[in-house]
Amino acid sequence: MPSLIGSYSLFFGLGCSIFIIFFSIKNFKNSSSFDSKILSFSLLQLLFVIVSFIGLILSFIISDFSNETVFNHSHTTKPLFYKISGTWGNHEGSLLLWLLVLTLFISIFLLNTKNLLKNYRILTLLYQQIIIIGFFIFIIKTSNPFNYIYPEPDEGLGLNPILQDPALAIHPPILYLGYVGSSIIFSSALAAMSLNWVSKEWAKHIKKWILTSWIFLTFGILLGSIWAYYELGWGGFWFWDPVENVSLMPWLALTTLFHCVLVLEKKSILTSWVIILSITTFTLSMCGTFLVRSGILNSVHTFANDPERGVFILIFLFSLIFLALFIFFFFYKVENKKINSFFWLSKETAILVNNWFMMYFLSVVLIGTIYPIFLDVISSQQISVGPPFYHKLIVPFLIPFLLAMAIGPNLNWIKSDLKNKFYLFLFLLISLVLSSLIIINLKIDFLINTVLISSAFYLFFITTRDFIVHRFQNLAQNVSHFGFSLFILSVLFNNIFSSEIITNLKVGETFKTKDVTIFFEKITKKKEQNFDAITGKFSITNSKNIEQILNPELRIYNQPNIVTSEADIKINLLSDKFMTMNLVQNQNYFNIRYQHKPFMIWIWASIFIISFGGLISIFKRRHET
């Protein structure tokens, strides 16, 4: 029953689009005030999509296996929480969520922009409707979540156990809020372009949307990363996996866009650049959906492989890009009222420099992700591009990037000089000395590390100084940049000081190195609602004779029959101790991985701080002077 309602509701939702478009066009030409019918129909459309979404959730809760999506992804023994989160844990449901967020955002947009130009609101709505209709058709045609199966099966196939996890239950919705938020930026950029209204006022208003999606995207990536850390048991937080990369790309574009919009808001320059970035961000988000959903990517994330879906998204994506470029070249006129030139040493230059670096990072990630697909298509040679590629190309360029990030905010707009900037050099010296001391003491002889740590420390000191000297004037930027320095420092130290032991052990055996002794005491078995758990008990003794017990777990799920390992992580302020255990088939051995990872918690905390900066910026009334 809920499926039926959901299914019809989807069609009604699509029907609303016709009315919205009809009234919008009428309103756009004729009257001077905004027609409230448009708003009503938008809200009605939102309501239909919500009903449809709730219908799907209900089908999952009552385990209605006559619904194909539920049958494929649910099971009666699954805990309620994962029945609900299973709604968006699959292709069909997640697209419905996309649609929900699309309609939700445009409604919020309409409610929030009452005092802006009428035609700007209508045009944004119209462009957004193109995307919405595209998604409606995509869902109904290729991935309808309400397909009917007859006769009704007794039991579903179950949700992949690896997805049965609290972090992953909320990760997709949050990530989608970020992705889809960029659709508003896209539509409004097109609208502003069509009306030649790419101005300070526009920048001021769109900044809030950029920040909002940026924050959600950051959080979404953070959650996914934390999940990968403890659930996949690889003991890292970023693997340069294609699916991770496609979420990083819009993030980079969005970060760049945000910095440019600041310049646009202050100085009315970089207008075309802002427009291009707005289009790029949304294109990358759509590309992300396309690459992930089409099954083209060879990745640890695997989703349904259906060429029809891929082709549809690809065509849709290209028509959107084409539309955007068409408007950009034919409607948009750059007004050269007065040329606001700026001196080479100025805040504008600093932001531009950082822009270039961001674009460079973006292209590296893009090529690393796309190249294997490209090569497969043209020469059917199968390759993969590993982390060394990214590290080699990105790490060295972080050094000037960090320096610019420290110095930039301390420069003035238009023109700046180096008087009273003596401290900039002083701190550079201090950071260099400090990091050489660290490197020498710890006997790591990498030149690149010294320089990299120095520049990260430099940013750290400068931002800390800014906190004190500027008395929280420019708090948002300051917090984010500070967070970034903390992030780089934690990642570096984490990389340098991590240690790992991998071995195979039987119960009762001991493994010794000169620093650690691992004793495999026993295993215990336990039965849970939808899995059997095998918990190992390991006692770890370090060189100072401090003993610690770790209990990694193996879960054998009933439906589908899959083994997952749950890492046991002992977290403290300075380091994580991480242990996983895997079964070796037909042998008495267990495969053990024990890792000592310093500063893990600081990596998470620093990302949190970075996005907190964005949050401050949203709620602040006046921006920096």
Next chain:
Amino acid sequence: MYGRKVKLRFFFILLILLTFVLTTFLILKSLEENVVFFKSPSEIKTLAEIQNKKIRVGGMVKKDSISVVSKEMKFIITDFKSEISVTYSGVIPNLFEEGKGVVAEGYLKDKNFFFATKILAKHDENYMPPEVKAAMEEK
């Protein structure tokens, strides 16, 4: 002669072009060094020479082929035409099982022996790396 502005603009464009070329060069160079090729056991048999370069081998884990001696593990990857023995010490993913698909990354000793440095994890039991699928379909 040209004005200052024109000169400036010229330099600016030159700078952009230069960065662009440099970037492309860097990326391509790095790609060349860090790309890992995928081969099936049959393809390895037809190799002309054994290079000391990292590759990936994919196929099925042969039935009753897994054996463990403390730190080291041995098993056989097969594509039902040819097979290759693999020696490995490291993390074993949960879905590593006899009769299931696997991708191992590492170095070839010769055409019959492979030292794996990594075995790739997969998400679910239905999943097969596209590379393996293609290799299996060819047979």
